Amino acid sequence: MRIGELAALAGTSPRALRHYESLGLLTARRDHRGYRTYDEADLRLLRQIRTLQDFGFGLEETRPFVECLRAGNPSGDVCPASLATYRAKLAELDAVIGELSAVRETVRRRLGQAEAAVATEPGCAFSPPAARAGPAEPRRG
Amino acid sequence: MRIGELAALAGTSPRALRHYESLGLLTARRDHRGYRTYDEADLRLLRQIRTLQDFGFGLEETRPFVECLRAGNPSGDVCPASLATYRAKLAELDAVIGELSAVRETVRRRLGQAEAAVATEPGCAFSPPAARAGPAEPRRG
DNA sequence: GCTGGCGTTGACGCCGACGTCAGGGGCTAC
DNA sequence: GTAGCCCCTGACGTCGGCGTCAACGCCAGC
Numbered sequence: 001m002r003i004g005e006l007a008a009l010a011g012t013s014p015r016a017l018r019h020y021e022s023l024g025l026l027t028a029r030r031d032h033r034g035y036r037t038y039d040e041a042d043l044r045l046l047r048q049i050r051t052l053q054d055f056g057f058g059l060e061e062t063r064p065f066v067e068c069l070r071a072g073n074p075s076g077d078v079c080p081a082s083l084a085t086y087r088a089k090l091a092e093l094d095a096v097i098g099e100l101s102a103v104r105e106t107v108r109r110r111l112g113q114a115e116a117a118v119a120t121e122p123g124c125a126f127s128p129p130a131a132r133a134g135p136a137e138p139r140r141g
Numbered sequence: 142m143r144i145g146e147l148a149a150l151a152g153t154s155p156r157a158l159r160h161y162e163s164l165g166l167l168t169a170r171r172d173h174r175g176y177r178t179y180d181e182a183d184l185r186l187l188r189q190i191r192t193l194q195d196f197g198f199g200l201e202e203t204r205p206f207v208e209c210l211r212a213g214n215p216s217g218d219v220c221p222a223s224l225a226t227y228r229a230k231l232a233e234l235d236a237v238i239g240e241l242s243a244v245r246e247t248v249r250r251r252l253g254q255a256e257a258a259v260a261t262e263p264g265c266a267f268s269p270p271a272a273r274a275g276p277a278e279p280r281r282g
Numbered sequence: 283g284c285t286g287g288c289g290t291t292g293a294c295g296c297c298g299a300c301g302t303c304a305g306g307g308g309c310t311a312c
Numbered sequence: 313g314t315a316g317c318c319c320c321t322g323a324c325g326t327c328g329g330c331g332t333c334a335a336c337g338c339c340a341g342c
Contacts, residue, residue: 004318014319019300033308035319055244058298077255086252093245097238103196104234111227114218145288155289160330174338176289199328 003028006038010046017046023059025049025066045069048076056093061085144169147179151187158187164200166190166207186210189217197234202226 003014020026021036026045028036045066052062064085065076076082144155161167162177167186169177186207193203205226206217217223 002319013300015300015302018321033319035308053299055248056241060298075255075258077251078259083252083255083259086248086255090245090248090252093241093248097241097245100197100234100238100241104231104238107196107227107231107234110218111224111231114216114224114227117216118219118224143289154330156332157330159291174289176338194329201328 001038003036003038006043006046009043010050012046012050020046020049020059025059025063041069045076055089057085057089061089142179144177144179147184147187150184151191153187153191161187161190161200166200166204182210186217196230198226198230202230 001009003017007014007017017026017028017036021028026042026049028038028042031037048065048069049059049062052065053059064079064081068079068082069076071079073079077086142150144158148155148158158167158169158177162169167183167190169179169183172178189206189210190200190203193206194200205220205222209220209223210217212220214220218227
């Protein structure tokens with residue numbers, strides 16, 4: 001199959017697949033026109049990559065799994081390097097969740113204090129136009 | 142005081158302060174040489190910004206707090222927009238923590254399954270060089 | 283006068299995972 | 313023949329929060 005079809009099957013874009021190829025994940029054969037062609041094994045590989053991405057793995061972190069699959073294993077996560085990556089990610093998740101939880105408590109406390117302060121003495125000189133909050137992560141930590 | 146001193150007092154860099162100024166947070170007076178000069182109020186402002194950054198607020202999200210302080214309030218978090226930003230961040234933190242916890246469970250389960258599979262049939266064709274895990278966040282969530 | 287340390291502005295670099303554009307080819311259908 | 317869709321490569325844009333470099337000015341001390 002060609003790149004567009006594979007991308008659609010995996011719920012991603014041709015551009016993403018070319019990107020993976022540029023990183024050495026997901027190599028492709030070429031047909032007589034120079035078009036990339038893929039098979040079922042490539043689809044499995046790609047699905048592995050995408051699944052791990054959904055878990056927050058960076059592309060480099062998917063490499064052990066990809067190589068494990070390429071090595072002929074039925075699953076990409078049975079190789080030592082894959083297991084190590086899983087464990088590292090778990091530790092990282094624990095750390096991040098811990099930090100975020102601590103931050104959440106602090107912010108909650110601060111919000112409570114500010115609300116109390118406003119209740120006792122509602123002294124805000126004026127209220128500027130509303131602000132929006134986007135995704136972010138704690139820093140320096 | 143000048144930019145280097147203020148930066149040191151707040152544990153950051155002159156470059157960062159110029160960046161904040163370029164965003165309209167933290168304005169500066171100028172002395173006869175064109176050097177930026179700051180006072181205690183600016184230090185409080187800067188501390189507010191840095192504290193929020195530690196909580197994972199983006200610079201734009203600190204704006205309501207900064208404007209609240211500038212409006213003469215003793216604290217930057219008593220204005221409606223600040224409270225709203227706090228609440229939005231709390232909701233965001235809850236969402237992120239929830240997602241990460243779900244991901245953690247999934248990864249933990251997968252790791253367990255992979256370990257079990259290796260135990261019953263240790264068939265990894267070879268083990269590629271170890272990989273490192275850096276910070277990341279789940280995608281498409 | 284020269285060095286060193288602080289300041290100034292402007293501009294590019296970085297990270298990750300692509301999006302998007304430019305400029306071209308190949309093939310099919312009408 | 314031409315419109316439309318898919319493909320190709322190469323290269324720059326995005327987002328945030330600065331780091332870092334270039335090229336310069338100002339002042340103190342030796």
